[in-house]
Structures are given as C-alpha cells and as structure tokens.
Amino acid sequence: MPTPSPSSPSTPPALDLTTDSVVSHNRRVQNSARWFWWIAGLSVVNTLIHHFGGGVTFLFGLAVTQVFDGFFHSIPAASYALDIVPLGFFVLIGYFATQGQVWAFIVGGVAYLLDGAVFIAFNTWLPALFHVFVLFSIFFGLRELLHLKRLVRTADDPPV
Numbered sequence: 001m002p003t004p005s006p007s008s009p010s011t012p013p014a015l016d017l018t019t020d021s022v023v024s025h026n027r028r029v030q031n032s033a034r035w036f037w038w039i040a041g042l043s044v045v046n047t048l049i050h051h052f053g054g055g056v057t058f059l060f061g062l063a064v065t066q067v068f069d070g071f072f073h074s075i076p077a078a079s080y081a082l083d084i085v086p087l088g089f090f091v092l093i094g095y096f097a098t099q100g101q102v103w104a105f106i107v108g109g110v111a112y113l114l115d116g117a118v119f120i121a122f123n124t125w126l127p128a129l130f131h132v133f134v135l136f137s138i139f140f141g142l143r144e145l146l147h148l149k150r151l152v153r154t155a156d157d158p159p160v
Contacts, residue, residue, distance in 0.1 A: 026148055030099065034093030035134050036108050040087045047083050051076050059130040062086055063118035074081075097141075102149070105142040109135060150155020 028072065039060060046061040050069040057066065065083045092119035097102035110129030 001141030022066065026144060028144045029141050029148065031099060032144070033105070034092060035138055035141075036090045036097055036104075038095065039134070040090035043083070043087055043090075047079070047103075051079070057127075059127045061127075062090070063115050063122070063124075063127065067118065071138050086111075100145060102142065102145060105138060106147065108144070109138045111115050112138070 039062060042058040043061040043065045046057045047065055047069050049056060050066070050073070061144070064086050068082040069079050073080065090108065093104050093108035097108060112131060113135060116135070118126050119128040119131065120126075
C-alpha cells in the first residue's frame with residue numbers, strides 16, 4: 001500500500017494559527033472592532049445634520065462632537081476642525097482593533113465610556129444607554145480576542 005506523499009490530495013492543509021490570521025477570521029472580534037468605525041461614521045452624519053438644520057441625531061454618535069457642534073454652531077469651520085480629532089481617533093482605534101490590538105479595544109472603550117459620561121452629565125439618557133450597549137459589544141469582542149490570543153499561545157507551546 002503506497003504511503004501518501006506530502007503533496008497528495010488526502011493531506012489536509014496546515015492550519016495557520018498565527019494571531020493575525022485567527023483574529024482576522026473571527027467574526028465576533030471583527031464586528032466588535034467595527035463599532036469604532038460606526039461611532040465615527042454616524043458622528044459625522046450627526047455633525048452634518050446639525051449644521052444643515054436637521055433635528056435628528058443617531059444614538060451612538062459621539063457626545064463630544066455634538067458639544068462642539070452646538071458650541072460652535074455659528075462657526076462651522078471651527079466645529080469641523082474640532083470634530084476631526086475625536087473622529088480620527090475612533091477611525092484609528094477601529095483600524096488597530098480590527099488588527100487584533102488589545103490596547104485599541106481598551107483605549108477605545110474607555111474613551112467611549114467617557115463620552116457616554118458627557119451624555120449623563122447633560123441628562124441625555126437614551127444615548128447614554130446606547131453607549132452601554134455598544135460598550136458591552138466592544139467588551140465581548142475584547143474578551144473573544146483575549147481568548148483567541150490565549151489559544152494561539154497554547155498552540156505555539158511545544159508539547160511536553
């Protein structure tokens with residue numbers, strides 16, 4: 001009976017258990033990380049709605065951009081310039097979180113928690129509660145990421 005050669009079709013391909021590969025293919029981690037992009041994107045929409053006279057805002061936009069928009073309503077250029085800082089921050093955090101960076105989930109989550117505190121300070125409870133929902137989603141993605149990193153580390157350990 002012939003032994004299968006390494007190139008035979010019956011040999012399964014080697015699993016790629018690098019952290020980058022595992023994280024990029026994990027839906028829960030990726031979905032949680034993308035919340036940072038949704039936060040930034042819908043905050044941009046909130047800003048545009050505000051400056052064009054609309055009265056509607058998205059619940060999970062940033063409070064800080066709404067404060068800038070309200071305070072600098074008569075100077076839209078100043079409002080836009082200030083909005084770039086938190087929006088760019090969340091876009092970058094989203095990028096690093098999708099790359100499996102634990103620190104990005106933590107820093108982004110803390111920043112979004114602090115942003116939710118601004119809503120609480122203004123007694124705006126519905127957006128604050130939605131911040132809690134998004135923070136739970138981010139937390140579960142972080143938990144999954146840590147679990148995956150632990151699995152990869154265990155798979156890399158040589159057998160005893």
